[in-house]
Amino acid sequence: xxxxxxxxxxxxxxxxxxxxxxxxxxxxxxxxxxxxxxxxxxxxxxxxxxxxxxxxxxxxxxxxxxxxxxxxxxxxxxxxxxxxxxxxxxxxxxxxxxxxxxxxxxxxxxxxxxxxxxxxxxxxxxxxxxxxxxxxxxxxxxxxxxxxxxxxxxxxxxxxxxxxxxxxxxxxxxxxxxxxxxxxxxxxxxxxxxxxxxxxxxxxxxxxxxxxxxxxxxxxxxxxxxxxxxxxxxxxxxxxxxxxxxxxxxxxxxxxxxxxxxxxxxxxxxxxxxxxxxxxxxxxxxxxxxxxxxxxxxxxxxxxxxxxxxxxxxxxxxxxxxxxxxxxxxxxxxxxxxxxxxxxxxxxxxxxxxxxxxxxxxxxxxxxxxxxxxxxxxxxxxxxxxxxxxxxxxxxxxxxxxxxxxxxxxxxxxxxxxxxxxxxxxxxxxxxxxxxxxxxxxxxxxxxxx
Amino acid sequence: xxxxxxxxxxxxxxxxxxxxxxxxxxxxxxxxxxxxxxxxxxxxxxxxxxxxxxxxxxxxxxxxxxxxxxxxxxxxxxxxxxxxxxxxxxxxxxxxxxxxxxxxxxxxxxxxxxxxxxxxxxxxxxxxxxxxxxxxxxxxxxxxxxxxxxxxxxxxxxxxxxxxxxxxxxxxxxxxxxxxxxxxxxxxxxxxxxxxxxxxxxxxxxxxxxxxxxxxxxxxxxxxxxxxxxxxxxxxxxxxxxxxxxxxxxxxxxxxxxxxxxxxxxxxxxxxxxxxxxxxxxxxxxxxxxxxxxxxxxxxxxxxxxxxxxxxxxxxxxxxxxxxxxxxxxxxxxxxxxxxxxxx
Numbered sequence: 001x002x003x004x005x006x007x008x009x010x011x012x013x014x015x016x017x018x019x020x021x022x023x024x025x026x027x028x029x030x031x032x033x034x035x036x037x038x039x040x041x042x043x044x045x046x047x048x049x050x051x052x053x054x055x056x057x058x059x060x061x062x063x064x065x066x067x068x069x070x071x072x073x074x075x076x077x078x079x080x081x082x083x084x085x086x087x088x089x090x091x092x093x094x095x096x097x098x099x100x101x102x103x104x105x106x107x108x109x110x111x112x113x114x115x116x117x118x119x120x121x122x123x124x125x126x127x128x129x130x131x132x133x134x135x136x137x138x139x140x141x142x143x144x145x146x147x148x149x150x151x152x153x154x155x156x157x158x159x160x161x162x163x164x165x166x167x168x169x170x171x172x173x174x175x176x177x178x179x180x181x182x183x184x185x186x187x188x189x190x191x192x193x194x195x196x197x198x199x200x201x202x203x204x205x206x207x208x209x210x211x212x213x214x215x216x217x218x219x220x221x222x223x224x225x226x227x228x229x230x231x232x233x234x235x236x237x238x239x240x241x242x243x244x245x246x247x248x249x250x251x252x253x254x255x256x257x258x259x260x261x262x263x264x265x266x267x268x269x270x271x272x273x274x275x276x277x278x279x280x281x282x283x284x285x286x287x288x289x290x291x292x293x294x295x296x297x298x299x300x301x302x303x304x305x306x307x308x309x310x311x312x313x314x315x316x317x318x319x320x321x322x323x324x325x326x327x328x329x330x331x332x333x334x335x336x337x338x339x340x341x342x343x344x345x346x347x348x349x350x351x352x353x354x355x356x357x358x359x360x361x362x363x364x365x366x367x368x369x370x371x372x373x374x375x376x377x378x379x380x381x382x383x384x385x386x387x388x389x390x391x392x393x394x395x396x397x398x399x400x401x402x403x404x405x406x407x408x409x410x411x412x413x414x415x416x417x418x419x420x421x422x423x424x425x426x427x428x429x430x431x432x433x434x435x436x437x438x439x440x441x442x443x444x445x446x447x448x449x450x
Numbered sequence: 451x452x453x454x455x456x457x458x459x460x461x462x463x464x465x466x467x468x469x470x471x472x473x474x475x476x477x478x479x480x481x482x483x484x485x486x487x488x489x490x491x492x493x494x495x496x497x498x499x500x501x502x503x504x505x506x507x508x509x510x511x512x513x514x515x516x517x518x519x520x521x522x523x524x525x526x527x528x529x530x531x532x533x534x535x536x537x538x539x540x541x542x543x544x545x546x547x548x549x550x551x552x553x554x555x556x557x558x559x560x561x562x563x564x565x566x567x568x569x570x571x572x573x574x575x576x577x578x579x580x581x582x583x584x585x586x587x588x589x590x591x592x593x594x595x596x597x598x599x600x601x602x603x604x605x606x607x608x609x610x611x612x613x614x615x616x617x618x619x620x621x622x623x624x625x626x627x628x629x630x631x632x633x634x635x636x637x638x639x640x641x642x643x644x645x646x647x648x649x650x651x652x653x654x655x656x657x658x659x660x661x662x663x664x665x666x667x668x669x670x671x672x673x674x675x676x677x678x679x680x681x682x683x684x685x686x687x688x689x690x691x692x693x694x695x696x697x698x699x700x701x702x703x704x705x706x707x708x709x710x711x712x713x714x715x716x717x718x719x720x721x722x723x724x725x726x727x728x729x730x731x732x733x734x735x736x737x738x739x740x741x742x743x744x745x746x747x748x749x750x751x752x753x754x755x756x757x758x759x760x761x762x763x764x765x766x767x768x769x770x771x772x773x774x775x776x777x778x779x780x781x782x783x784x785x786x787x788x789x790x791x792x793x794x
Contacts, residue, residue: 184468209577212645360648387599422467429472433479437599439543 035173036154039250043072043160046244071130072159078128079135079157083148086139101140102283105133105450106307114450116310118359131162133308133450138168141279160245164237164445166255166275175249186246188420189239195419195428196236198436200398203391204229205441207384211358214366215373221381223354228395230353231259233446234273239416253278257414260399261406264341265322265329265348271414280305294330299323309356314364318355322348387440394431479600486596496541496551498616502623503539504558510534512667513623514552515570516544518677522734523570526622527743532750534565538623544572552666564667568746569659570675572732574652574695577645627736632728644681646691649698657702660713672713673750674699678742680721680731692717716749718742 086097108114114129138156142148155161155171174182210222238255245252259271269277284304288297299320306319325348332341358364381389401418405411410418418424503509511534513523519540529536539555618629656674663672676695699715721727726738734742 209645211577387601422464422472426467426471426475429475433475434600436595437602438593438595438597440599 035175035250036151036158036171039160039245039248040072040076040154040158042248043158047072047159047163071127072157072162074127075131075135075159075162076153076157078132079139079153082136082139083153086143086148098140098143098283101136101143102279102304103307104136106311108132110311116312116315116359117447117450118310118357129450131157131159131450134162134165134167137276137279137308141167141169141282144282160241161252163241164234164447165273166238166241166253167279169253169275169278170251172251173249174246174251177249179247182247182249186243188425189243189246189416191425191429191432192416192419193236193239193241193243195432196232196239196398198236199428199432200391200395201229201233201236201446202441202443203385203387203435204232204395206388207381207392210377210380212363213377213380214363214371215376216367216370217372217375218377218380219354219367219370220350221377223350223357224396225392226357227349227353228392228399230356230446231256231399232395233444237445254415258402258406258411258416260402261411261414262345262403263338263406264333265325265345266333268345268349269326276305276308295327298326302326310359312359313361314355314359317364318352321355322352325352385440387435387437390435482600483594483596486598489597495616496554499539499541499619499623500551500554500558502616502619503537503555506535506537506621506623508535508560508563509537510564511536511566511568512555512564513538513540513568513570514663515540515568515675515677516572517542517730518544518572518679518732519568519570519675521625521728522677522732522739522742523568523746524622524624524739524743526620526624527740528747529622531747536566536622538619540570540623552663556666561667562669564670566673566750567663567667567670568673568675569663570677571656571659572677572679573655574647574649574676575645575679577647627728630728632735646688649691649695653695653698653702656699656715657706660703661706664712671753673753674713674715675746676715676717677732678718678721678734678738678745680724680727682724688717714753716746718745 082101089097105114108129109116113126114132135156138152139148142152142156151171152168156168158168161168177185204225207222207225210218210225213219213222235256242252242254253275255273255275257271257274259268262268262271280301284301285297288300292300302319302323303316306315309315309318325344329341329344329348332338332344354367355364358367381392384392402411405418408418410421419428511525511528511532513519513525513528513536515523517540520538520542523538523540525536525538528534541551618626620626660672660674664670695717696715703713721734721738721741726734726741728735728738
């Protein structure tokens with residue numbers, strides 16, 4: 001396993017679209033242009049319905065629907081314009097263009113046109129930049145892998161995917177399976193996603209005020225809460241979109257693969273936001289490794305990732321920190337020091353999340369002084385609403401289960417198989433529906449729509 | 451043989467869950483949603499509240515905001531001190547203080563006659579909730595989700611009692627404390643984390659709202675109020691935050707070509723004692739309300755008397771405790787003829 005871990009980002013594309021389980025049950029075949037365009041069209045309705053169900057918007061109405069249509073058309077138009085501009089350039093400039101495209105979100109963030117990811121709602125105010133970070137990264141990847149086509153434009157500007165990703169790095173068809181089979185396989189993903197998003201992520205937003213506490217224990221507690229929130233929100237929505245697309249007959253990347261079923265940070269990153277990992281590997285890791293070697297390539301990858309998330313000091317620190325942890329882990333694994341690499345993963349994830357969460361730099365510095373001030377946070381946690389406390393417990397249970405049982409047959413394929421067992425599905429459904437209420441917390445996509 | 455039977459029963463159990471139990475739970479939940487929506491008193495409450503404002507006739511001043519304003523500001527006291535007719539139009543949650551409520555409101559009253567509009571918001575004091583306070587936010591219970599979760603209903607024995615706000619307001623829209631329970635005890639010694647949202651984030655929302663209110667009430671002075679809260683024994687210095695917020699607020703407004711005198715911002719001081727709060731850190735009891743309202747009136751008087759700083763804005767009233775004698779004089783909640791020297 002350690003040696004496998006050293007093979008960085010090995011077969012990431014395979015992880016995304018053709019895992020062993022998928023090969024065994026539902027094979028992929030390339031989708032046709034018509035399928036991609038068809039999905040793009042019906043995604044209007046899907047986005048409107050999902051917005052209603054997940055984001056507690058008004059009752060289904062024309063105003064909402066027209067807004068969805070408008071945003072989607074603008075995204076499609078921008079994608080077409082970008083691709084036309086790309087085609088207008090000659091080959092050497094395309095090389096530069098893909099990097100400009102990837103960092104376009106960095107430029108717009110620096111100019112204040114798009115928002116930095118802070119855990120709060122990061123939706124762009126500018127309608128022309130709706131879903132900008134996702135489709136520019138998609139086009140950059142498609143340009144790199146020479147896959148630009150009408151199908152790929154329809155895939156990366158798909159309104160459903162622009163809610164929260166994944167980046168459209170692959171787009172296969174599963175139409176050759178009957179609707180019944182597709183429903184049976186993909187519907188459980190929707191329930192798992194619903195549970196993560198509604199029963200865990202949404203109530204945890206009620207604990208966001210704890211970011212103001214700067215002592216060591218409170219900062220750690222907030223890092224745990226925020227990690228749970230980001231995972232449950234982002235992964236939950238990704239799983240739902242994965243399930244919906246699968247039922248329709250289109251396979252998109254599975255953006256999360258039980259990241260906590262890991263023994264070190266390298267494995268962790270192979271399960272977290274896999275579509276972005278694919279893009280980063282293609283655009284940054286492979287070419288830099290060839291010219292500068294592995295370790296500089298890792299730094300380049302994390303700094304690029306940091307800039308994609310936002311142009312603030314905390315993200316630079318986050319990038320440098322995670323690159324260092326990653327390199328240190330490689331050193332540990334080469335010496336077969338598994339326990340230190342595991343401890344480093346826990347510390348790396350928590351400290352990394354603390355850096356990610358707080359864009360208020362003076363407050364972040366105060367937190368990094370690691371001052372001890374007792375267990376103030378316990379009083380504050382006790383004051384949280386019951387739904388938030390329950391969400392915290394469920395979230396911790398979810399992550400600990402991923403971690404502890406990672407060798408078991410239901411966990412080792414890292415595709416949420418355990419949570420797709422019928423009896424577990426029933427438990428998740430009851431827990432979700434039992435806790436949902438309108439004022440339990442904020443509904444939004446943490447990575448969404450910027 | 452035994453293994454086969456076990457497998458068979460597992461398959462049957464899975465099939466039962468997939469085609470029986472899960473659909474059944476979904477259907478049962480749909481029924482629950484229908485029942486819950488029929489019991490939703492939020493929307494009816496809002497309509498009733500706006501009808502009351504219409505019934506009160508033409509108003510000179512409106513107090514608006516969420517529960518902090520509902521509990522902690524008194525339109526009756528302001529009316530008494532200013533000699534003008536004020537109404538407390540605040541809602542019981544700040545989440546529902548968006549455009550739809552204001553639109554409803556302005557169709558019922560003569561908006562051009564409103565001379566003062568006070569908007570009290572806890573927005574800069576909460577982190578990561580800017581999205582909850584957008585102008586086009588829906589009313590709780592209006593979407594597909596239930597107002598209370600199933601677990602909450604079960605906890606309350608299937609019944610979730612809720613008092614209609616119309617039953618606890620007086621003719622000025624103020625809360626009548628005799629009709630509610632201020633359940634402070636030594637055990638629930640609630641205090642508030644001293645949380646301050648990044649100025650840029652909260653400022654954007656406050657400016658949007660200020661401009662919106664100014665456009666809805668063209669002849670009114672708009673007063674944006676950051677409310678008092680109870681922070682327990684916590685000692686902190688908010689001067690930097692307050693000054694930065696005010697300076698940036700006026701600076702951004704000027705950039706948007708707004709007259710400085712039309713829109714003002716005030717940061718109210720924290721409650722000094724737990725004896726001033728009712729059932730939460732933002733909710734004053736009767737004493738706290740009198741104290742906070744007095745503080746607001748003093749600001750308004752200073753503001754109108756042109757006691758201004760170098761930027762042309764009134765001095766911050768933080769730390770300026772209200773005169774106890776005047777506060778006590780506010781307590782009788784009956785309409786009196788205005789004091790001449792306080793009349794605008």
